[in-house]
Amino acid sequence: xxxxxxxxxxxxxxxxxxxxxxxxxxxxxxxxxxxxxxxxxxxxxxxxxxxxxxxxxxxxxxxxxxxxxxxxxxxxxxxxxxxxxxxxxxxxxxxxxxxxxxxxxxxxxxxxxxxxxxxxxxxxxxxxxxxxxxxxxxxxxxxxxxxxxxxxxxxxxxxxxxxxxxxxxxxxxxxxxxxxxxxxxxxxxxxxxxxxxxxxxxxxxxxxxxxxxxxxxxxxxxxxxxxxxxxxxxxxxxxxxxxxxxxxxxxxxxxxxxxxxxxxxxxxxxxxxxxxxxxxxxxxxxxxxxxxxxxxxxxxxxxxx
Amino acid sequence: xxxxxxxxxxxxxxxxxxxxxxxxxxxxxxxxxxxxxxxxxxxxxxxxxxxxxxxxxxxxxxxxxxxxxxxxxxxxxxxxxxxxxxxxxxxxxxxxxxxxxxxxxxxxxxxxxxxxxxxxxxxxxxxxxxxxxxxxxxxxxxxxxxxxxxxxxxxxxxxxxxxxxxxxxxxxxxxxxxxxxxxxxxxxxxxxxxxxxxxxxxxxxxxxxxxxxxxxxxxxxxxxxxxxxxxxxxxxxxxxxxxxxx
Ligand SMILES: Cc1cc2nc3c(=O)[nH]c(=O)nc-3n(C[C@H](O)[C@H](O)[C@H](O)COP(=O)(O)OP(=O)(O)OC[C@H]3O[C@@H](n4cnc5c(N)ncnc54)[C@H](O)[C@@H]3O)c2cc1C
Ligand SMILES: Cc1cc2nc3c(=O)[nH]c(=O)nc-3n(C[C@H](O)[C@H](O)[C@H](O)COP(=O)(O)O)c2cc1C
Ligand code: FES
Numbered sequence: 001x002x003x004x005x006x007x008x009x010x011x012x013x014x015x016x017x018x019x020x021x022x023x024x025x026x027x028x029x030x031x032x033x034x035x036x037x038x039x040x041x042x043x044x045x046x047x048x049x050x051x052x053x054x055x056x057x058x059x060x061x062x063x064x065x066x067x068x069x070x071x072x073x074x075x076x077x078x079x080x081x082x083x084x085x086x087x088x089x090x091x092x093x094x095x096x097x098x099x100x101x102x103x104x105x106x107x108x109x110x111x112x113x114x115x116x117x118x119x120x121x122x123x124x125x126x127x128x129x130x131x132x133x134x135x136x137x138x139x140x141x142x143x144x145x146x147x148x149x150x151x152x153x154x155x156x157x158x159x160x161x162x163x164x165x166x167x168x169x170x171x172x173x174x175x176x177x178x179x180x181x182x183x184x185x186x187x188x189x190x191x192x193x194x195x196x197x198x199x200x201x202x203x204x205x206x207x208x209x210x211x212x213x214x215x216x217x218x219x220x221x222x223x224x225x226x227x228x229x230x231x232x233x234x235x236x237x238x239x240x241x242x243x244x245x246x247x248x249x250x251x252x253x254x255x256x257x258x259x260x261x262x263x264x265x266x267x268x269x270x271x272x273x274x275x276x277x278x279x280x281x282x283x284x285x286x287x288x289x290x291x292x293x294x295x296x297x298x299x300x301x302x303x304x305x
Numbered sequence: 306x307x308x309x310x311x312x313x314x315x316x317x318x319x320x321x322x323x324x325x326x327x328x329x330x331x332x333x334x335x336x337x338x339x340x341x342x343x344x345x346x347x348x349x350x351x352x353x354x355x356x357x358x359x360x361x362x363x364x365x366x367x368x369x370x371x372x373x374x375x376x377x378x379x380x381x382x383x384x385x386x387x388x389x390x391x392x393x394x395x396x397x398x399x400x401x402x403x404x405x406x407x408x409x410x411x412x413x414x415x416x417x418x419x420x421x422x423x424x425x426x427x428x429x430x431x432x433x434x435x436x437x438x439x440x441x442x443x444x445x446x447x448x449x450x451x452x453x454x455x456x457x458x459x460x461x462x463x464x465x466x467x468x469x470x471x472x473x474x475x476x477x478x479x480x481x482x483x484x485x486x487x488x489x490x491x492x493x494x495x496x497x498x499x500x501x502x503x504x505x506x507x508x509x510x511x512x513x514x515x516x517x518x519x520x521x522x523x524x525x526x527x528x529x530x531x532x533x534x535x536x537x538x539x540x541x542x543x544x545x546x547x548x549x550x551x
Contacts, residue, residue, distance in 0.1 A: 025518030032308040053534055060511050060521040062352050074520040218351050270513045271351050274309050
């Protein structure tokens with residue numbers, strides 16, 4: 001028997017395979033492909049105080065090794081989440097992390113309080129959504145603003161507080177340090193990388209140009225994520241959850257090697273909707289075959305490499 | 306029922322220039338209804354590619370597709386016996402009801418209507434199938450009731466839209482179903498509405514998840530006087546033409 005479990009503060013995960021916000025819905029939507037309640041956790045779509053309709057126009061653009069999205073945080077809002085989505089999570093026994101996003105500090109405080117009142121065991125603050133205008137991005141790039149935001153959310157929320165960082169910044173180390181000093185329990189990274197897709201059609205002697213600007217995700221951003229986590233793991237001690245282009249067991253192990261304790265799977269769920277469950281099985285098999293009895297054993301050994 | 310399947314290519318043919326017909330079988334896909342679609346994993350690509358079902362029998366799905374970019378290029382190069390991984394069934398269905406139904410297809414949009422026509426005829430519904438193509442060489446072989454080509458090289462000259470009033474007048478449909486490029490769909494839906502004939506349209510959008518979670522493929526619907534988002538991948542691809550905000 002191998003033990004894949006881990007704990008982040010008091011939040012228990014059966015295994016380190018988590019599905020990333022915005023790519024897995026709110027609860028059991030992937031049940032036709034995966035045993036969702038076997039996952040370490042599901043991170044919900046980003047939830048705001050009020051429902052949002054998201055952006056107009058094309059929202060998706062495939063690129064080499066990935067995709068650009070500009071969904072614009074379309075979501076049902078916190079009330080509908082509590083009324084319609086939370087009961088399903090509970091009924092299906094799905095371990096989950098509530099991802100929240102706000103436009104103002106007030107929004108985050110309110111959302112954190114609601115999470116606390118409903119005894120939600122873990123929240124992930126999205127302080128880095130690249131495709132909401134005048135929105136939360138500001139917190140994610142400014143270490144003072146981020147420190148203040150996380151501190152005040154901390155005061156209003158006692159359970160596991162995870163802060164999700166953006167790669168679109170000048171100093172990853174400063175931001176990670178600010179998050180840790182403000183009392184967060186873990187950092188997750190990275191959110192999408194700012195990018196743009198251009199499609200040119202030459203019709204009737206003229207060019208027709210279509211562009212989609214938003215967040216790049218998928219395999220293409222894995223090196224960006226590896227470097228980001230490698231750098232922040234040298235300056236903080238709280239657990240790091242790695243995100244960015246993870247598709248295979250080899251990817252998972254690479255992220256462990258730069259200091260991650262758990263991983264999130266995003267875009268790969270679209271390519272292989274059964275990938276999350278497969279990665280759990282692959283990890284378990286690898287550990288069995290190579291005599292690692294706990295996740296901690298495995299991670300320590302990899303980090304010494 | 307699990308929705309990820311590994312199939313085997315049973316047949317693949319280029320039926321017209323850049324248009325292919327592929328048949329693949331899979332023991333795990335037992336049923337798929339008209340209007341529903343499959344989403345095919347293409348080597349080297351991040352997103353699966355959605356295709357309507359043109360026929361289904363004995364665990365074998367037929368898809369007709371036009372070569373457009375990398376995904377359709379990949380599928381067009383598959384050989385008999387090759388494995389093909391896909392998600393299915395996805396999306397909603399056309400309503401199967403015993404009504405005198407006018408089918409309007411343009412270009413590769415005729416594909417899902419083939420399967421619908423078969424299902425309607427099975428329950429004894431009378432159908433009239435009108436199809437529009439750019440030119441004679443683009444015509445997908447089928448026993449159509451009416452054909453137009455933009456350049457007049459075969460059948461009636463002009464867009465299928467030019468003949469819609471005349472066809473409605475003569476066939477007097479109780480229902481219209483259409484799958485075609487956006488401008489044609491819009492025209493068909495608006496014409497149907499003018500004649501107060503119920504109309505179902507099959508829409509297209511670039512998709513990522515195919516199951517309604519990523520919100521990448523939304524269109525606007527107006528329902529009960531309110532505008533709301535709907536996903537083409539899960540709430541659609543089939544919509545009531547009257548509800549779509551064109
Ligand atoms: C529900 C549904 C059913 C469909 N059924 C069929 C079918 O039966 N036969 C068929 O030939 N095609 C069908 N399509 C369109 C088909 O999915 C696209 O042609 C295909 O995804 C293009 O992939 P590609 O990699 O070859 O081209 P890409 O390089 O991805 O794109 C080439 C061009 O096609 C457009 N395109 C890409 N993806 C889509 C998409 N999902 N929908 C519409 N346009 C797209 C792009 O904007 C671009 O202009 C359907 C689409 C949907 C949503
Ligand atoms: C369609 C889509 C929607 C997303 N929505 C959110 C969101 O609502 N909140 C959030 O924090 N991150 C969101 N993300 C970012 C992912 O959670 C993840 O950080 C990013 O995609 C990188 O991981 P990947 O390369 O494995 O996809 C979204 C990503 C995609 C592709
Ligand atoms: S493709 Fe994800 S919601 Fe439609």
